Amino acid sequence: MKREVVEKSALGVLAILTGTGVLLLLLILGSVIWKGGPALSWEFLFEASSDFGNAGGIYYQTVGTLLLMLGAALISMPIALGTALYLTEYTQSETVKKVLRNLIYSLNAMPTILFGLVGYLFFGVFLNTGVSWLTGMLILAVMILPTLQVSIQEAIEGIPEKYRETGMSLGLDHLAQVRSVIIPHSWHGMITGVLLGLARAAGETAAIMFTATTFSGILLPQSWADPVPTLQTHILVLAQDAVNSAALTKAWGAALILLFIVFILISFSFLLRGRLKMEAEL
Amino acid sequence: MAALSVVCAGTIFLYLLRESAPVFFAEGSGFLTRSDWWVGESYGAGSMIFGSFMVTGIALIIILPFALGGAVFTSEFLSPRWRLVIKSVMELLAGVPGIVYGLLGMSMLAVWVKSGFGLIDGNTIFTAGLLLGIMILPTIITLSEDALRSVPGEYRETALALGLTRIEMVWSTVIPQAVPGIIGAIFLGMGRAMGETIAVMLVIGGLDKIPAPWFDVFQAGQSIPSKLGREAAEAIGSGLHWNALMGLGLTLFLVVMTLSMAGNMFLKRVRM
Amino acid sequence: MSKIKNVMEMDNAAIFYNGKPVLDKVCCGFRVNAVTGVVGASGSGKTTLLRTLSRLNDRVGGFRVHGQVRLEGHEIYGNGTDVYQLRRRVGMVFQKPVVFPKSIFKNAVFGLKHLAPEMKKEFPQAAERVLREVFLWDEVKDRLHKPAQTLSQGQQQRLAIARTLAVDPEIILMDEPTSSLDPKSSTAIEELIVSLKNRHTLVLVTHHLAQARRVCDDLLFLNEGTVWEQGGCLEMFENPKRKETHEYLSRWNVDEPAV
Numbered sequence: 108m109k110r111e112v113v114e115k116s117a118l119g120v121l122a123i124l125t126g127t128g129v130l131l132l133l134l135i136l137g138s139v140i141w142k143g144g145p146a147l148s149w150e151f152l153f154e155a156s157s158d159f160g161n162a163g164g165i166y167y168q169t170v171g172t173l174l175l176m177l178g179a180a181l182i183s184m185p186i187a188l189g190t191a192l193y194l195t196e197y198t199q200s201e202t203v204k205k206v207l208r209n210l211i212y213s214l215n216a217m218p219t220i221l222f223g224l225v226g227y228l229f230f231g232v233f234l235n236t237g238v239s240w241l242t243g244m245l246i247l248a249v250m251i252l253p254t255l256q257v258s259i260q261e262a263i264e265g266i267p268e269k270y271r272e273t274g275m276s277l278g279l280d281h282l283a284q285v286r287s288v289i290i291p292h293s294w295h296g297m298i299t300g301v302l303l304g305l306a307r308a309a310g311e312t313a314a315i316m317f318t319a320t321t322f323s324g325i326l327l328p329q330s331w332a333d334p335v336p337t338l339q340t341h342i343l344v345l346a347q348d349a350v351n352s353a354a355l356t357k358a359w360g361a362a363l364i365l366l367f368i369v370f371i372l373i374s375f376s377f378l379l380r381g382r383l384k385m386e387a388e389l
Numbered sequence: 390m391a392a393l394s395v396v397c398a399g400t401i402f403l404y405l406l407r408e409s410a411p412v413f414f415a416e417g418s419g420f421l422t423r424s425d426w427w428v429g430e431s432y433g434a435g436s437m438i439f440g441s442f443m444v445t446g447i448a449l450i451i452i453l454p455f456a457l458g459g460a461v462f463t464s465e466f467l468s469p470r471w472r473l474v475i476k477s478v479m480e481l482l483a484g485v486p487g488i489v490y491g492l493l494g495m496s497m498l499a500v501w502v503k504s505g506f507g508l509i510d511g512n513t514i515f516t517a518g519l520l521l522g523i524m525i526l527p528t529i530i531t532l533s534e535d536a537l538r539s540v541p542g543e544y545r546e547t548a549l550a551l552g553l554t555r556i557e558m559v560w561s562t563v564i565p566q567a568v569p570g571i572i573g574a575i576f577l578g579m580g581r582a583m584g585e586t587i588a589v590m591l592v593i594g595g596l597d598k599i600p601a602p603w604f605d606v607f608q609a610g611q612s613i614p615s616k617l618g619r620e621a622a623e624a625i626g627s628g629l630h631w632n633a634l635m636g637l638g639l640t641l642f643l644v645v646m647t648l649s650m651a652g653n654m655f656l657k658r659v660r661m
Numbered sequence: 662m663s664k665i666k667n668v669m670e671m672d673n674a675a676i677f678y679n680g681k682p683v684l685d686k687v688c689c690g691f692r693v694n695a696v697t698g699v700v701g702a703s704g705s706g707k708t709t710l711l712r713t714l715s716r717l718n719d720r721v722g723g724f725r726v727h728g729q730v731r732l733e734g735h736e737i738y739g740n741g742t743d744v745y746q747l748r749r750r751v752g753m754v755f756q757k758p759v760v761f762p763k764s765i766f767k768n769a770v771f772g773l774k775h776l777a778p779e780m781k782k783e784f785p786q787a788a789e790r791v792l793r794e795v796f797l798w799d800e801v802k803d804r805l806h807k808p809a810q811t812l813s814q815g816q817q818q819r820l821a822i823a824r825t826l827a828v829d830p831e832i833i834l835m836d837e838p839t840s841s842l843d844p845k846s847s848t849a850i851e852e853l854i855v856s857l858k859n860r861h862t863l864v865l866v867t868h869h870l871a872q873a874r875r876v877c878d879d880l881l882f883l884n885e886g887t888v889w890e891q892g893g894c895l896e897m898f899e900n901p902k903r904k905e906t907h908e909y910l911s912r913w914n915v916d917e918p919a920v
Contacts (some may be wrong), residue, residue, distance in 0.1 A: 114554045119465065124458030125467075125475065128530065131523060135485060187428060199722065209653070210398050216577065216649030217401065217642075218584025220614045224621055224638050225401045226409065232626075269759040273549050273821070275717055277828055279747030287775065291761075310486030311612070313586035317622035339488045346492050346591060348691035355496065362489045373484045377477055 139363050146360025155326070156341070161354045165361050167327055171335035172365070174240065174328075175319060176308035179247035180255075180301050186248075187255035187300065192285060195263045215253035222250045223314040231318060241331040243319020250314055251304035258303065263289055264294020299376045306372040309365065312339040338365045402642065412629060417469055428595045433632035436597045438640065440514060440610040445582045447518025447606060449575065452526050456578075457571065459526075460533035465559050483527035486651060491591035494520040499592050506607055511625065512594035514610040520588055525578040532577060532656065536570020537563060539583035573655030580648040584641065586614035613641045620657060668693045668832060668862045669714060669751070672730035676706070676713055678721075683709050683888060687728070689881055689888050691832070696854060696863040698873040698894065702909070703881030707866045710883065711834045714864065715751040716744050732832075749776060752830035756837045759815035760809040765801050768809045768820055772828040791823040795853055815846020821854065832862045840868065851876050870913035874898055882906050 154164035190211075194204055226246035227238075236242045266289065274288040323332045328335050338361050345358035412420055416432055463475045481626025498520055503511030540563050548558035557561075564571075594609020597616070617634055624630045665866055669704050676684040685708040689892050691697045699707045699870050702813030709718070716737060718724045744824065749772070767801075769788040780787070788805070792798040797819045801812070809820060818838060825833060835854070839847035854863060867873050873880065877894040890897060890906045901907040 108552055109560075110557070114556045117556045118462075121458045121462035121466065124455050125462040125604050127455050128459050128482070128526060129478050131483050131526070135482070135489075135493060138497060139489065140588075142496075209650070212653050213398055213646055213649055216580050216584075216645060216652075218586065218645055220584065220617050220621075221401060221405070221587040221638055221642055224617065224635070225404045226626070228404050231399060248703045259617050266795075269755065269757065270761060272717060272753075272755065273759045273761075273824075276715060276748055276753035276755075277776075277825065278747070279775050280745045280771070283775040287771065288761075291763075299461065310484065310488070312486065312488045313618055316618070336489055339486065341501075342488050342492060343587065343591075346488075346495055358492060362486075362492050365486055366489055369486060370481060373481055377480075 113148075118251040127163075136366075138360065139366055142356070143359035143361075145364030146356045147363065151357075151360055152364075157356075160355065161351065165338060165341060165364065166356070168336045168338045168341045168361065168362060170327060171320070172309055172338045172368070175243050175247060175315065175335055175337060176305050178240070178244035179251055182244060183246035183252050183255050184297070184301060187259055188251055188297065190252075190256050191259040191263055192289070194260060196281065196285065196289065211253045212255055214249075215257070217250075218313075219250060219311055220313040222246050223316065223318050226314065227318040232256060237332060238317060238318060238321060238334050239332045240328045240335045243315045243335065246314050246318055247308045247311060249305050250311065254307055254357045255297075255300040255306045259293065259296045260301030262293035265296075266292045287354050295379055299379055302372045302379070306369045306376075309368050309372070310339070312343060316340050316343065397534065403641055405635055405639040405642055409632055409639045412632040412636040415629060416633075420633070421640070424597070424599050426633075428630050432629065432636070434613075434633070434637055436599045436617045437611050437613045437637060439599050440593065440612040441614075441641070441644075443514050443581055443606065443610065444518040444593070444612055445579050447515060448521035448525060448582045449579065451519055452522035452529065452578075453575070454535060456526055456529035456574075460537060460571075460574075461559060461564070463530070464534045464537035465555070465563065476534070479527040479531050483531075486588040487524070487585060490520060490524055491588040494588055494592040495528045502607075508607055510526065510609065511606045512592050512609055514593060514600070515606040517593040517612065517615075518606065520592055521582040521585060521633045524585060525582050529574050529578040530572030530580055533567070533571045536567040536574060536656070539570065540566045542558075560622060566601065569655045573652045576652030576655065580645045583612045584614055584645050584647065586618045590615040590618045605634070613637045617641075667691055668733060669864075670729075670731050671710075671713075672729040672731065674713070674726060674730055676709055677723075677725040677727070679723035679769070680730035684713075684886050686887050688836060689891050691862055691864055692879060693862050694744050694858050695882060696858050696865055696876055696877040697879040699864060699866045699881045699883065700870065700873055700909070701866075701889075703868075704797060705883040706886055708836055711753070711836055711864060711866050714832070714834055715753055715754065716746070717747050720743065740899075741831055749828050750830055751832045752825035752828065753819070754822050754825055754833065754835045754838050755765055757841050758814055758821050760817050760820055761814070762808065762810060764806045765809045765812070765820060766805040769823050770827060776828055787827055791826045792820075794826055794857075795819040795823040796821060796849065796910075815842045815849060818842060818846070819853065822850075826857075830861065832864065833853075833857065835863065835865045837866055837868060839872065847872070870910060874913055882908070882909065 151164040152169070153166050155167055156165060157163035190207070194207060198204060209232050223246065225251065226240065230236045230240060230242045230245045236245070270288050270292060271284070274284045279287065315337065319335055320337050320340045326336070342358045342361045342365070345361070412432055420432060420434055421438065424435030424439070424643055425431050425433040426436070459475070463472055467475065494516065498521070499511030501511070501514050502508065502513065502516045502519070520595070544562045544566065545558055548562045555562065589612050593615050594614060595611060595615065596609035597611045600606070600608040600610065616639055621634055624634055668688040671687045674684070674687045675682055678819070687710065696735065697764060699710060701707055712718050713726060714728060726738050732747065736742070761771060766788050769791055770784045773784060789798060792801060797816060800816065809817065812820060839850050842850065851872060854865065857863060865873070865877065874894065880892060880894045880897045881888060882890045884905055890901060890903050897906060898913065901910060903910050
């Protein structure tokens, strides 16, 4: 009898603790929609900001965020794919694999502000790219590298051995094997990795706030060397400096758009993974 | 190509080392132990180091029951469908940008802390810790859940066959085997909390001071990343001030790398 | 035996995994345009021997071959060997049918696409030719562009053989190709094997002794990690030289294998 009571009450407590996580998500989503919703309008989405963000919209900031994250993913993708292929297909040495794996995990755990500081010194100063779109893209590309790489590698490692062996038995060389067996069977990992990497890049502020953007640059960059406006830094500046509630509402509106972008990307990765599971069960 | 990630990690370390060397020559070990940071005069990083450990500790204490309870419940008692729901929720939560957490913390959490504890200002070390706890919840839940699930099913069945209730089974057979993985998850969560910049910067108050008494967490403080976030932009290339900031960066790097390496080692033990 | 031309032979070969010998002192040959059966108890090294012939174990860590393995007189583990060319010439059909999640047509020309990309225009004819060779054409000609997974297991195995035939190997290795198939599909594959030997040399690993007796010309009996006896198929069944061979083979009409 006593054991039953313990069992029941423990389960109840655990359920409540678990429910808190779900509640948190709803709370966050709810707050952002509730506070940012009033800011939303056609003009807010498609107009430039004015009066230091207190008026106008966030058109250029949104485009800037998209430009930065897409650029980062484009740079990161081939490197991640190359690293994953090297680790799974080309190297036999266990030591090399172990060292690289550790490093990729360390890179993943690195505080993003350090990417900002050192990225600025290395790209901005040493390679002379300055405070610019290019610097931001390069820094974010390095930052999201582990996300892409791990996801691609897991997909490649998940390819059933029978497909590789069949390719081998037909006399395919390394390159043909990669083209016809490895990539067709792991593209979902690449897409998932890219989606999650894009989401990470879109949500990042610390690494780009003094390396890629300036608050006054409210227009789109005309070249690689120009700074970009971004939603993240726009929110930061409004949140820190806002004196009136109108500006804060604009910040919430921008946060809502940013959250929307990130959640769309993550949800797409769910869809992709869910569909693949169904296909695998077929 | 693979050499690139080696170069990245190595470059970060070497740059931090090179750029921070002058401040260690100037301040010696006092850089880490003293807490007087007056730009142009002296650089003692004690209050930032204290703040970093303090917010991380608070975050852990607050969130561990939820994270571990959630992980156990999700892994052992939920149907596959609900497990997927929880995992997805955690992935979304992990994806919420730091700046959005910061905005929420600044305009809601800080206000609640202020009225709830009757403070003059809601931007405190406690607020930052609480916010960080929420931010690292997904990391700890997801990784500990993986650790629990990797315990082979036969152990569960054996325990149940002996007449244990499910809670007893989990407590006596599953959790003990998942301990290394759970410790790994906690280490990685700590690493994330230690390195978070934007959200902490907006709610910690930004005061380079160790509270008196030291355990009074309802005062403003400073963590390493929040200091870096506030001052790095204006200090770039400005002599010793910049070197001191890079010294903070190096300290942060070493602490976080130690945590993450230890965490990954624990996690791998589970995977093997 | 020695007067007849062997396409492939192993000369005092030893095969090691992580320093432990799996096969030792292996001397054997495979006659041109014959079906050579490889039989023996589980764990006697049949599959390892087969995979050694097309160097499929190269990616396996700790795998070593000592001695000589020759294809038409040329050492295949030598320095100058083009391993990809070797694997094209020595094809392999696996135990479980492997089809790629692509259309039937694309599966049939999968190897060709890489080995002879310049022949792209002739792929449809090539696909038809190999699918006819495996007696699959009439069953699939109307749905060539449907996913190959929609085929039955037996059809999938024939498609896998067609895919191997398309790259025109001289030797085809088969690792228990019927063990995961129903009796009707097995019979179809057996008929196919017999018809293939006009143009190819076949090596067939099988547990199914009745099958070996039906389709094989020569037989290789592996026991305790070495070749125990080799010779003409019927002769070995009727008149084995060694006691163990007799004990193993004498059960051919009792053990319709369950697995």
